[in-house]
Amino acid sequence: EIVLTQSPATLSLSPGERATLSCRASQSVSSYLAWYQRRSGQAPRLLVYDAFNRATGIPARFSGSGSGTDFTLTISSLEPEDFAVYYCQQRSSWPWTFGQGTKVEIK
Amino acid sequence: EVQLVESGGGLVQPGGSLRLSCAASGFTFSNYWMSWVRQAPGKGLEWVANIKKDGSEKYYVDSMKGRFTISRDNAKNSLYLQMNSLRAEDTAVYYCARGDYYDSSGYYLGYWGQGTLVTVSS
Numbered sequence: 001e002i003v004l005t006q007s008p009a010t011l012s013l014s015p016g017e018r019a020t021l022s023c024r025a026s027q028s029v030s031s032y033l034a035w036y037q038r039r040s041g042q043a044p045r046l047l048v049y050d051a052f053n054r055a056t057g058i059p060a061r062f063s064g065s066g067s068g069t070d071f072t073l074t075i076s077s078l079e080p081e082d083f084a085v086y087y088c089q090q091r092s093s094w095p096w097t098f099g100q101g102t103k104v105e106i107k
Numbered sequence: 108e109v110q111l112v113e114s115g116g117g118l119v120q121p122g123g124s125l126r127l128s129c130a131a132s133g134f135t136f137s138n139y140w141m142s143w144v145r146q147a148p149g150k151g152l153e154w155v156a157n158i159k160k161d162g163s164e165k166y167y168v169d170s171m172k173g174r175f176t177i178s179r180d181n182a183k184n185s186l187y188l189q190m191n192s193l194r195a196e197d198t199a200v201y202y203c204a205r206g207d208y209y210d211s212s213g214y215y216l217g218y219w220g221q222g223t224l225v226t227v228s229s
Contacts, residue, residue, distance in 0.1 A: 043222065044219050049207075049208045055208075056217075
């Protein structure tokens with residue numbers, strides 16, 4: 001099973017700041033990696049798929065990069081609604097797995 | 108508007124069974140792979156199972172294989188998860204989700220329901 005390790009566990013930032021979230025895979029997942037956002041009390045929302053493609057309707061301030069084992073989700077300028085938990089997920093090999101999450105909180 | 112509404116959760120004793128349902132609307136259900144994902148209290152997201160558009164292929168995470176059965180009824184636009192031999196560690200919110208951005212090697216979860224809580228306790 002591929003283990004995804006996200007860092008940091010918590011990111012404390014202010015609105016308008018840049019957020020950089022990391023996801024590291026225990027073995028290569030090629031580009032088969034997604035990022036999801038989970039706002040409090042809501043279902044997860046797909047942000048980025050195949051490492052760098054934004055899902056339909058996702059604002060341009062969200063961008064993904066990386067391949068192989070190291071991936072990054074960048075939020076260029078945090079909006080109030082961006083404070084949430086973010087998960088990465090791989091579909092390179094079964095079982096598909098999620099990272100443990102990074103919480104982006106208001107500083 | 109795409110909607111996925113789970114139901115069937117509740118309190119069940121260890122060793123018991125429960126059947127979850129997911130009612131889909133706003134899209135052609137039979138055109139999509141579907142999945143179940145769960146989240147235990149204080150834990151991260153965990154994949155449970157996938158099912159092909161016509162139900163002919165099913166995939167399970169090892170810890171649930173043999174105990175859980177995913178199925179679908181395309182005529183009723185519904186997805187199901189039959190859970191048997193439930194354990195305390197199966198306590199979680201269970202989400203159904205639609206497979207999007209599909210290619211020959213898989214897909215991602217483009218739409219999720221709000222989830223249904225399953226509590227396994229005596």
